[in-house]
Amino acid sequence: MARPDRRHLLGGLAGAAALALGGCSRIADRREERIESSTPPVGRIMRINGRNVHVWVGGQGPDLVLIHGGASNLRDLVDVLAPRLTDRYRVIAFDRPGHGYTDRASASYEGVNNTRGESPAQQATLLRAAARAMGVDRPIVLGHSVGASVALAWAMKSQDAAAALVLLSGAVMPYDGELPLYYQISATELGNKRAVPLITALTPPRYVEIALARAFAPQSPPQSFLDHSGVDLALRQQTIRAGTQQVRDLPGYLAEMSKRYASLYLPVEIVYGDRDQILPPELQSVPLARAIPNARLTRLRGVGHMPHYAETARVVDAIDRAALRAGVK
Template sequence: MTALLIFLLILVIAHVLGAIQATHIIAARIAEENPPGGVFVPVTGGRLHLFDLGAGHDAGRLPVVLLHGATSNARDMVYGLGEELSRSRRVIAVDRPGHGWSDRPNGRADASPAEQVKLIVEGLEQRGIRRFVVVGHSLAGSLAANFALEHKDRVAGLVLLSGATHPWPGGINWYYRLSATPVLGQIFVHTVMTPAGSWGLKKSAEDAFIPGSGPADYVQRTSAALVLRPREFRWNGQDVAALKAFLEVQSRRYGEIKVPTAIVADPADHVVSTPIHSEALHRQVEGSRLILLPGTGHQIHYTARQQVLAEIECVADEAEALQRHELPRAAE
């Protein structure tokens, strides 16, 4: 019996070591195939990776800061909106801390949207970006709203796309919860998750576009595989696991938001509930516009790109008009 137990233990250890080795090989290949394409800027404790597009445009036009959601990185926003938007104004698309090629200086503490915003503010300062329109998709709706609440001197306008802004009934997907767990999470992300995730990545990306479909080259163009690296997937799980409690507190303050605001969503979004999030935010932010686009799904910045671009420009134009009106008073 003892010999059998020893044999089984050796077998388990061999499988675990094999899984760790496979994870290391796959993660290294992912990193090599998806190198950083933007610039690195220093922040406290590390550096952020971002894309700075259209920097040569009229300095009088407000720049736009694009923030990506969970299980993603800045290339998702660049491909979806940034390339086209940068034809008319400066665009900064940021890898949130711990995602893409950005560092996570404070580990789990940087799961807080407020802490991520503080680091992003540092990065924007390094690029000379001091006042802007902020656009947040999905989980980054929480960051965009935090920008408008905690950095009022910087945010001139706010656009939320399928944004997560309020606490919701129920929990989160098991793999987020497991990856965020202190001990088991480390085992999960360094053994099972990366090989399994590589197999299911394309299907997962397709599901995000339901009921429509995304670009055929979406996974490649957005470097979606980067999230399968163990540390990033663990940090991603921490972000999702910390979000609900954070929004319990932040969502009580949305009446403080006074900048031009557009909220864009599909009424039947199957990832982020529009009634719980977008419609509730619209009721709290006086003067906000709620744009409902049925059949566009969660990846609304792809499936309704032109409508979304138009809303961003509308908010930016309104913010610029308000800014021009305020300048004479500031000079007096």
């Protein structure tokens, strides 16, 4: 039997690869269906400027907006904070664009051909429009991790956009250094089309557990978080693309935003754990407190990147201080 020439061999390998990737895409789609079936929306879906925005609302009182961090969704903040706040605040929690059940900020960011991440300002614009549609005026805005940059962008829109800010373990200052390879996968169309479906299809539960352990360290993820946070939503293809693109592009946006921090005069409460391995506080929360004139810094000893779980009462105290300082309580 004649041996195949190089052209036929390469063609056969390419065809086999395409079949394998097609199989992974089908597996990824089925996994997404199972994830969404087991983790449906907990709030309502609003239609804002042609975009779906998922919002959870509870309680009465001054408006308090919650904005979650990376690879997460609104359940993260609602489950732990809302029970302690809805007796005296109207708590409004959003899924950020591309996360949970909120669409990307505009149609131009959708699909495998897009390699750009929305800026904090673009994310804040969509969420602020949804808040306005609910009658929200000058809320206290809380942001965790990447969500802290969105909270800052919300307040920087105008002097009366927010009454106060509460920033938890925030990604808020420009930083150097190359991000891990994971955040580069959606920098190219090839990565979007090929690598993302593979991640959705093949990422084992053990990897998710390891990532959560690192995020919570030195604490451990509580069982309530594992049971109710809907962390598997972050394994969907759209969310992987949104999350990696937004984080990859964030340093450039923060470099521009940080030039205006000194112009923020609203009350700002900054809370961080001094054992945070994700966003070192000496590079993020601490210099932010020096940059904003009316900032108050709270250090939580022995706490990692998830202060709202490790020291929930201290975070609630910071929210109440922000409300008092802003004169809305």
